[in-house]
Amino acid sequence: MRTLAPSTPPAEAAPAAAGRRRIDDWRPEDPEFWRTTGAPIARRNLWISIFAEHVGFSVWSLWSVTVLFLGPEYGIDPAGKFLLTAVPAALGAVLRLPYTLAVARFGGRNWTVVSALLLLVPAVPMAVLLEPGVSYPTLMVLACLTGVGGGNFASSMANINLFFPQRLKGRALGLNAGGGNLGVPAVQLVGLAVLATAGAAYPRLVPAVYLPLIVLAALAAARGLDNVPGARNEPGALREAARDPHTWIMSLLYVGTFGSFIGFGFAFGQVLQLQFAERFPTPVDAAWLTFLGPLTGSLIRPVGGHLADRLGGARVTFWNFVAMAAGAALVLFAARERSFGLYLVGFLSLFVFSGIGNGSTYKMIPAIFRARATAAVDAGRREAAAAERWAVRMTGALIGVAGAVGASGGVLVNIAFRQSFLTQGSADAAYVAFVAAYAVCFAVTWSVYLRPGPRRLAGV
Template identity: 45%
Template sequence: MSTSDTDPARSGRGGRRSGRWIDEWRPEDAEFWNGTGRRIARRNLLWSVVAEHFGFSVWVMWSILVIKMGANSHGGPGPAGFSLTTDQQLWLVAVPSGVGAFLRLPYTFAVPAFGGRNWTIFSALLLIVPCGLMMWAVQHPELSMGWLLLIAAVAGVGGGNFASSMTNISFFYPEKEKGWALGLNAAGGNLGVAVIQKLGATVIAAGTGTALARIGLIYIPLAIIAAVGALLFMDNLRDARADVASTASAARRGQTWIMSFLYIGTFGSFIGYSTAFPALLKNPALFDRADVALSYGFLGALVGSVARPLGGRLGDRLGGARVTVAAFAAMTLGGLGAVASIGPKGKILDHPNFGLFFASFMLLFLASGIGNGSTYRMIPAIFARRGRENGGDAGAMRRAREEAAGAIGICSAVGAFGGFLVPIIYAQSNKAYGTIAPALWVYIGLFVVMAAVTWWSYLRRGGIEAAPARAGDAPAAVPAQLRAPVVSGEQAPAGTTASAASTS
């Protein structure tokens, strides 16, 4: 972007620029926003989506690699020279999810500390490390499982990118356009899961270790492109501030941990099923359909990604808690269908039914995607009601939004651990019982409990969505510029705190 004196971003109408740092940013100033702010914000959004998308892809790249790293039907080395068992494959896809969950909170606060442009450059270049390590590892079948787990763990840095990307973009947009911007940013990231699974399946079709390394050969240049794009076209905002106090305050609220539990069931299920699904399709104890895993394993992640905005929209119309209960009910049905489909060890059908298995998982992906949007919508509604109960004045509502921002950051990090737990439970079930049926029953039980917790906490008499006021509505007395912005079609905390947008 031009930094000449004629650039409106330097004028007194809303922005002053010092190199790549914008010293004053006023997106709520209509004249500034329409004159130059929107153009700058969109350019930053574009390259944020690019970097975040590649980050998501690197985060889950092991979910497609492990399909070719399994043992053959006789237990010997497979096409790539590895002889991993199904439970070992599931561990390899689980560990990056766990590391990514740990990184979400520090990545959230990195943007205010270092600048959104600067951190995007650094985090994009950091993706080269897991890609390079992966390229080396897949060409050395003699590596121990411990080394493979350590190398796979480094891919977790891609999971942290989402938090910093959402945080950065939240600072650029005015309240009325924040929902569209963050929704697009989130969708771009989530789609990275489906893209790597489809693209990766195509490039490793040859089946050798060298072919597996081609994924790294593709994503290393893409990471460099993202970093160069951020270098040339993104900006840092000095007005971006981290609010550690609001996160600490939110951590003391019981509602934060209730929603974190529910978010494990929605986003955690989405990312966990996305990474585990290809390995389950390949599992010799089930259907041993490596062909389907490579050709169609990406569909689950695609369905879940596309369904997420629908969950937010339905939550706006029907109430986030109502939609969340319905999502958990649908996930319960999907789990029951999956149990039935695996045949004798599921103790429902006499014979395995692959069509029912695949369809049941598509329902799980659809429902978890919808639940992602609806649970995210609930968090600001919960804290908005708390603000009303504390007087409803501008100060109370501002404090409520700050706590909601902190809560979203916590829920985002805790929920992402579901991506670690889901594959691990599958792995332990398969190892101990030779079937994933016990794991599916665990998930079914959790979905029922989560639906009950949602109803008890938010829908029964006196619950948030049973209250006369619409959940998430700000009082009329609160000025428009103080009300919570819309995120992914739902009410969400203002973008003045770093943790406001760190959710997926």
């Protein structure tokens, strides 16, 4: 058993009896404990967690680049390819909630090892089976299995949240989320490298590249992460959150932001090839641009949180959805006018604003419950300490639910593209649907969180 306390000598701080690493004394809010013991441990856990989550996101996004390899010899039409990029998003969304709960049930270190090794389940058969002649049902199963990487984000965020004091949680969680999101452009760069060197005949090389990285992530987690006390699964909190209308409002907004980011990340390469086939006659031509959108969306995510801190999360989210609606309208116009330059600007703006929205909506969640807790204290309905505990409890539950529901937006984006190409032979109907969806989101944000009135929540 591993015990860490301020007085524990370093020689006694690292025994791993029976291969288990557990910290029994963890007080991140104690300034002296944090300075002498907590900060180095938390930073080590953060960087390893970022790496493991990054690999998970890459595996989740494998099919965003794999579909570019599936030429005529595979016999799959565009609608079939969009379905292959929809099913990983679906499983990833379903797994997010149980992955969050698994941290408290099994320990953050233990579950990170398990969740990393689970990435081998899709990666190994993909490295073996991806070749002309493989059946479409087999490809569907392989695509669905990569959804296990989508759950890693939820468990990683729940685990890192335990390590840092309240004043540093935002920065730590932002780094963790951004580093994980970068797995989307990273796997697309790997795909580009394979296309440029080995050619489109070797899609199996892309998952093969990740096999040693998956093993390395599991080993790093086993040797470098710690289990800490403090995580508890509270079914009552989830039930209470499910009855709270703000849970479903914020889930809708997160569908619009993160759902757009992951959905466009999966679909961008295909859409480029289909909309501008004359400009992108080969997969490698499209792959040069495919990674740019997810890269910009990942890098700019912390900006959304920073703007929300300064201007208010609801205000940033409202204007962000206005900008996303304008971006989708620009993409629609450019597609109809066959203007590739405007099309690229519009699509990249969708990635940028989905990234900003990811940060601002996440900042809104704790602000909502802090505002309601303050109102309850001012009205004499709750004591301050009880109100604070309720706010923290509900924030954790809402983040878990919103994260799971929001990821389903990736499914909706790819299904929208699929249906649009099936019925119209173009993506125009999908772009119209995106404009309408973002209009709903900014209208809901204004009416619930910004509209003047006695029921408006101050500080959200």
